[in-house]
Amino acid sequence: MSLLFSNLSTSTVDSTFEPRQSWRFCTAPMMDWSDRHCRYLWRLLSKNTRLYTEMVTTPALIHGDRERFLAFDKSEHPVALQLGGSNIYELVESAKMAEQAGFDEVNLNCGCPSDRVQENKIGACLMAHPQLVADCISAMQNAVAIPVTIKHRTGIDDLDSEEQLHHFVSTVAQSGCKVFIVHARKAWLNGLSPKENREIPPLQYERVYALKKAFPELTIVSNGGIKTTGDSLQQLQYLDGVMIGREAYHNPFLLASVDNQIYGQVTNVTRTDVFAQYLDYCHYEFKKGTRLHHITRHILGLYHGEPGGRLFRRYISENACKKDADPELLLRAIDAMRRENAV
Numbered sequence: 001m002s003l004l005f006s007n008l009s010t011s012t013v014d015s016t017f018e019p020r021q022s023w024r025f026c027t028a029p030m031m032d033w034s035d036r037h038c039r040y041l042w043r044l045l046s047k048n049t050r051l052y053t054e055m056v057t058t059p060a061l062i063h064g065d066r067e068r069f070l071a072f073d074k075s076e077h078p079v080a081l082q083l084g085g086s087n088i089y090e091l092v093e094s095a096k097m098a099e100q101a102g103f104d105e106v107n108l109n110c111g112c113p114s115d116r117v118q119e120n121k122i123g124a125c126l127m128a129h130p131q132l133v134a135d136c137i138s139a140m141q142n143a144v145a146i147p148v149t150i151k152h153r154t155g156i157d158d159l160d161s162e163e164q165l166h167h168f169v170s171t172v173a174q175s176g177c178k179v180f181i182v183h184a185r186k187a188w189l190n191g192l193s194p195k196e197n198r199e200i201p202p203l204q205y206e207r208v209y210a211l212k213k214a215f216p217e218l219t220i221v222s223n224g225g226i227k228t229t230g231d232s233l234q235q236l237q238y239l240d241g242v243m244i245g246r247e248a249y250h251n252p253f254l255l256a257s258v259d260n261q262i263y264g265q266v267t268n269v270t271r272t273d274v275f276a277q278y279l280d281y282c283h284y285e286f287k288k289g290t291r292l293h294h295i296t297r298h299i300l301g302l303y304h305g306e307p308g309g310r311l312f313r314r315y316i317s318e319n320a321c322k323k324d325a326d327p328e329l330l331l332r333a334i335d336a337m338r339r340e341n342a343v
Contacts, residue, residue: 023241025244029052029151040075053080059120081106086122098146105147113156124153124187149178150180150181157189169215178219181223184223223242229262233261251304253271256270275299308338315336
């Protein structure tokens with residue numbers, strides 16, 4: 001095995017608040033997608049990108065499979081745990097767990113519009129309660145030394161004016177929160193599904209730019225509709241950082257240009273090298289008993305846009321769940337792709 005892995009990081013986190021450069025480029029927390037296997041792949045592509053976990057609700061973390069929710073490889077740093085909740089006690093306990101596990105940041109979800117989370121006062125509905133959000137973040141910050149940040153929308157329902165957004169941010173900032181990740185769309189809490197809430201409300205980047213002008217001392221990060229490093233560089237003319245979501249999942253190789261184009265570092269990341277390193281990782285996890293499909297599903301888009309990329313994706317999708325499947329199927333997928341290209 002050419003790589004060293006750790007199932008649960010025990011790294012010591014620097015207690016000083018990190019500079020704005022730390023949020024210059026981030027991958028979004030995405031339910032069922034940005035798990036530890038996905039984040040491992042992303043880290044192979046970019047050493048500087050800030051990675052976020054899926055949202056974990058505080059009851060699930062406190063009463064559920066804590067080890068699974070907190071597990072990550074030490075290579076993932078900087079990595080943040082996103083929490084969903086509004087119970088101050090539960091958030092404090094969860095933040096302490098995150099810090100003890102070695103996470104670099106705790107992020108509070110105030111942007112998810114799902115009906116399920118609304119019922120428990122989690123996600124975007126919290127934008128109607130800025131003082132509660134401020135109290136939650138203040139309590140977490142008093143309990144841990146790592147940064148406590150927030151991800152939210154530009155507004156919800158009819159609470160979507162620029163003045164209301166600025167009031168929300170101002171109230172939360174008084175808690176000491178310094179980093180605001182803003183999905184540049186409002187959310188409709190009734191009538192639209194989470195998927196529709198990512199697509200139907202129009203993007204309002206100008207609202208995010210105005211937020212930065214109004215609060216220059218804060219780190220403001222834009223999320224939503226950003227698909228390329230070119231898009232990112234345009235946003236960075238006005239803001240401190242950007243966050244990319246689904247495009248990074250479906251077309252992960254776009255991250256290979258981040259360290260060079262966003263951070264100005266000389267890099268030479270190739271699909272071949274990333275594939276070989278992730279194959280090592282698949283072997284390691286498979287021997288531990290991890291289901292193969294849970295690992296390989298994240299590499300499906302590695303050859304997105306390349307000749308044979310669809311065959312690569314289809315071969316893995318159709319075979320990874322078979323009883324006799326092992327990590328070598330990735331090599332067979334590559335061979336099938338090459339044969340098709342040779343025809």
